[in-house]
Amino acid sequence: MSFREKTAWISMLSMAGIYGVYFWSVIRAGHQAGGFRYGGLLMTVVALVVVQAVLTVAVTIFSPKEAKAPRDERDKLIELRAMRVAYAGLATSVAMACFFGAFTPPIIFNTNSLLFLLVTAEIMRSGCQIIQYRRGA
Amino acid sequence: MGVIRNEIRRLRFEHGEMTQQELAEKIKVTRQTVNAIEQGKYSPSLEAAFRISAVFGRPLESVFHYSQDE
Numbered sequence: 001m002s003f004r005e006k007t008a009w010i011s012m013l014s015m016a017g018i019y020g021v022y023f024w025s026v027i028r029a030g031h032q033a034g035g036f037r038y039g040g041l042l043m044t045v046v047a048l049v050v051v052q053a054v055l056t057v058a059v060t061i062f063s064p065k066e067a068k069a070p071r072d073e074r075d076k077l078i079e080l081r082a083m084r085v086a087y088a089g090l091a092t093s094v095a096m097a098c099f100f101g102a103f104t105p106p107i108i109f110n111t112n113s114l115l116f117l118l119v120t121a122e123i124m125r126s127g128c129q130i131i132q133y134r135r136g137a
Numbered sequence: 138m139g140v141i142r143n144e145i146r147r148l149r150f151e152h153g154e155m156t157q158q159e160l161a162e163k164i165k166v167t168r169q170t171v172n173a174i175e176q177g178k179y180s181p182s183l184e185a186a187f188r189i190s191a192v193f194g195r196p197l198e199s200v201f202h203y204s205q206d207e
Binding site for chain 2: 135
């Protein structure tokens with residue numbers, strides 16, 4: 001497994017796990033969630049940064065040469081394709097959000113919902129990278 | 138859609154049993170990219186293809202073969 005693929009796994013799993021806990025807490029809070037929970041989100045972001053940093057450093061220690069090497073043409077192409085998929089997913093989600101807003105009464109997506117869409121797009125991006133690396137594309 | 142085949146694996150063997158890692162370092166890509174090229178799963182850029190040919194001292198057409206599907 002290449003270094004880039006390992007970092008993609010770290011990104012995908014850490015985001016899914018840590019943000020999963022955050023959104024689960026939001027859902028459990030239900031109507032009490034109310035506005036945006038900055039405290040909870042700040043802890044989530046800090047936890048994500050720490051976990052990703054620790055895991056990335058660990059992977060770097062085991063493959064220092066690969067970690068130092070710049071992305072080659074295939075890495076860049078895989079990243080571009082993954083960004084395209086993630087952007088398409090995000091754009092579709094936002095379009096659907098606009099669609100639901102046209103209902104009466106309007107179904108308004110709050111800040112946590114928009115954050116969920118963004119996190120999902122990021123997870124899709126990492127997932128798409130992993131799939132391409134696994135296929136050897 | 139056309140198919141690109143290559144002789145990289147054979148040429149590596151003929152050039153002192155060069156490893157994928159050694160070839161990767163010479164053409165400035167990762168070992169995984171060399172593997173993907175050899176297996177026909179990834180088509181290298183023109184520049185990378187020329188670099189590969191230069192490593193083996195062969196013209197491009199003798200390293201990479203393009204055939205169009207009927």
